[in-house]
Amino acid sequence: MLRLSIQTILRGALMAGGLGLLLAATVPLQLAAQDRTPMRVAVEGAFPPFNYLDANNKLQGFDIDIANALCEAGKFECEFIIQKWDDMIPDLVAGKYDAIISSMSMSLERRQKVAFTAQYYTSPSVFIARKDSPISDVSPAALSGKKLGVTSSTAQESYANHLYPDMKKTVFRSSPELYKGLSDGRVDIILEDKLAIYDWIANTKAGTCCEFKGPDLVDITYFGEGAGIALRLDDKERLARLNEALKAIKDDGTYDMINAKYFPFSIQ
Template sequence: MMRRSIQTTLRATLMASVGAVLAAILPLEAAAQDSAPMRIAVEGAFPPFNYLDANNKLQGFDIDIANALCETGKFECKFIIEKWDDMIPDLVGKKYDAIISSMSMSLERRQKVAFTEKYYTSPSVFIVRKDSAISDVSPAALHDKNLGVTSSTAQESYANHLYPDMKKTVFRSSPELYKGLADGSVDIILEDKLAIYDWIANTKAGSCCEFKGPDLADVTYFGEGAGIAVRLDDGERLSRLNAALKAIKEDGTYDMINAKYFPFSIQ
């Protein structure tokens, strides 16, 4: 009887010790997870929103917004440069935790990822060379033209569905798209208006070209603006990012970043 009591006591003491150790470890693991850097994917080839400067350092509107959100939301952040086509698959695959790279919140993308509230709005638009005879941008008028778009963008999807009979040249990046228009490789391009605004307004190369036709804002293809993408099951991060976004809009930080890149509001 005494031996059984001793064994029972020893077993209880051991279980209590294990419980104490687990109680100590679990909060540390949770803290480690909370302190892990938020990995942010950016393309790095979409000026003035995100690009690499002469020193190979990330710059642009998206980068400044991301840094402001990280500071306000108390995130430790790490940028990862990623190919545009791979962004959503690799976000879902947990290679990183968020995409802050001027991603339009299309209905198709919302099936795969969750988005914050929009952090800017920009229509899409056709652009031609100033010496072009193109005046009408309807599908019928452009049926024999070569249209340039950037790979895996809302503009490519829009063109494929609404301009199915046009010849299309798909470029890997926006700078390559602009060069293709300037050197005559394509007759007309379809691009995000804010993205190409700086090229047209402030560069010698861009002075060749001009906007043509109305702004395009079909939510089916272009969504309701650009948002920050996270995984569908990452609700806590989504809430924290939305709270930080609201804070930088209310305290004037967003307006200062906006004014650094554009002489008009893009909210």
């Protein structure tokens, strides 16, 4: 009965001149999944609002939405792998995954180890202190002897080590721990990516304790030229496809929709 039903459908479509339309509607759907290239994507999962685990232990955030959009536009079959930040680049080079889409700044030091796509967002770094802090001047001389908090293996840690050698530094394992260290008074001031901490300051009760101090910091040597997707140096084909996909989601408005979901201003 099933065979007769299929034959009847095909015969009817052929008589109506619609067999080509029927095949066109079914064959691409069957081939779509087969045509996709597997890609393992590393993400930290501890850097809200860019990447984090929600109450159901599911990855969420700007990076995740951008990654999903790029996987769709670039025809990749993507698998997310949660990875400790310190091990991100070594494990990428070792082949444990294929790409890092986790708000990684494209510093000169990192460019020696990995290849980067075009920038997918940009953000300055900034100092943050409690509102009751007497700190107003954030020059190295003014902050000498103060307790500074930074996150491990970040551009901010490198910047502070080189330009603020006289500060007492506490290195935290993740951004949420860094913010808690500031609100709890373990450190006097922290240095962080401005967009990363924006949500904490603007939208959380804990973040009302604190405010930005001093100017935006945009030193290319340490902070690079914005955030990019990191790949192995020899992975040129994937690099080209991801750059094409990034251009596509910017051209068709997908990027702007994701941007608006997290920020009331453009971060391109």
